[in-house]
Amino acid sequence: MQKIKISVVSYLNSKPFIHGLAKSEISDGIDLQLDIPAVCAQKLIEGRVDVGLIPVAVIPLLKEHYIISDYCIGAVGKVSSVMLYSEVPLQEIKGVLLDYQSRTSVTLVRVLAKNFWKINPQWLKAEADYEKSIKGTTAAVIIGDRTFGLEGKYKYTYDLSEEWQKFTRLPFVFACWVSNKKLSENFIALFNKALKNGLDDRPALIKELQSSGNFKTDIEHYLTQSINYDLDKPKKEALELFLSYLSKLDN
Numbered sequence: 001m002q003k004i005k006i007s008v009v010s011y012l013n014s015k016p017f018i019h020g021l022a023k024s025e026i027s028d029g030i031d032l033q034l035d036i037p038a039v040c041a042q043k044l045i046e047g048r049v050d051v052g053l054i055p056v057a058v059i060p061l062l063k064e065h066y067i068i069s070d071y072c073i074g075a076v077g078k079v080s081s082v083m084l085y086s087e088v089p090l091q092e093i094k095g096v097l098l099d100y101q102s103r104t105s106v107t108l109v110r111v112l113a114k115n116f117w118k119i120n121p122q123w124l125k126a127e128a129d130y131e132k133s134i135k136g137t138t139a140a141v142i143i144g145d146r147t148f149g150l151e152g153k154y155k156y157t158y159d160l161s162e163e164w165q166k167f168t169r170l171p172f173v174f175a176c177w178v179s180n181k182k183l184s185e186n187f188i189a190l191f192n193k194a195l196k197n198g199l200d201d202r203p204a205l206i207k208e209l210q211s212s213g214n215f216k217t218d219i220e221h222y223l224t225q226s227i228n229y230d231l232d233k234p235k236k237e238a239l240e241l242f243l244s245y246l247s248k249l250d251n
Helices: 012-022 039-045 057-059 105-118 160-168 185-200 202-212 219-225 234-245
Strands: 003-008 030-035 053-054 064-075 084-086 095-098 122-125 137-145 157-160 172-179 228-230
Touching: 003 012, 003 039, 012 030, 012 064, 012 185, 012 202, 012 219, 030 039, 039 053, 039 057, 039 105, 039 137, 039 172, 053 057, 053 105, 053 234, 057 105, 064 185, 084 105, 084 160, 095 105, 105 160, 105 172, 105 234, 137 202, 157 160, 160 172, 160 234, 172 234, 185 202, 202 219
Parallel strands: 003 030, 003 053, 095 122, 095 137
Antiparallel strands: 053 172, 064 172, 064 228, 084 137, 084 157
């Protein structure tokens, strides 16, 4: 029987999902691939995988899509790992370097700039080590694990999920589980059971991650408070609203 190919984000925030899937009863029937968000998205678009934990801004690019889980990578207020860093306040920013790892985050900052902050900076393509280019009126969006340890390094920091909540009074969804074809109800049920088990087992996972010493952040707070994993009604409303703003952006 052919394995179902799954691409999942390799960041700390998805560790509970990876943990649950690796220990699940479907583990032998899946091919689990760890990628950055942009690669997850590209693999799903090109049909190289069947399921992806993909940036939600990619959903309109899929010929066919099905959100197959009530779990996601989301936040209610501060997320602490999708940030705009600057040496000057918002109104003085002239250029923004955009993190190449996730389409959602770079789209979110553009939505906020146009509709909430009312600024019109130049959007700049970022290269490797672009963090070193944050100076003067050039700011940068940095996401995921690379934000850990940057607290206090830059004079002005803007948490994009918190800014979205100020703007809309809604939570935010960064990534959700999407398939590019219809999957069996049995697989979807077992898949969601695996995700739930991974989330339920966070206390043990957190201890394991803490002992590894690989993450320069408060792992317990991040995985239990900063990230909110339920794709509930408010998040679905937020997702619909975000995609409507996305459709009105100039490419």
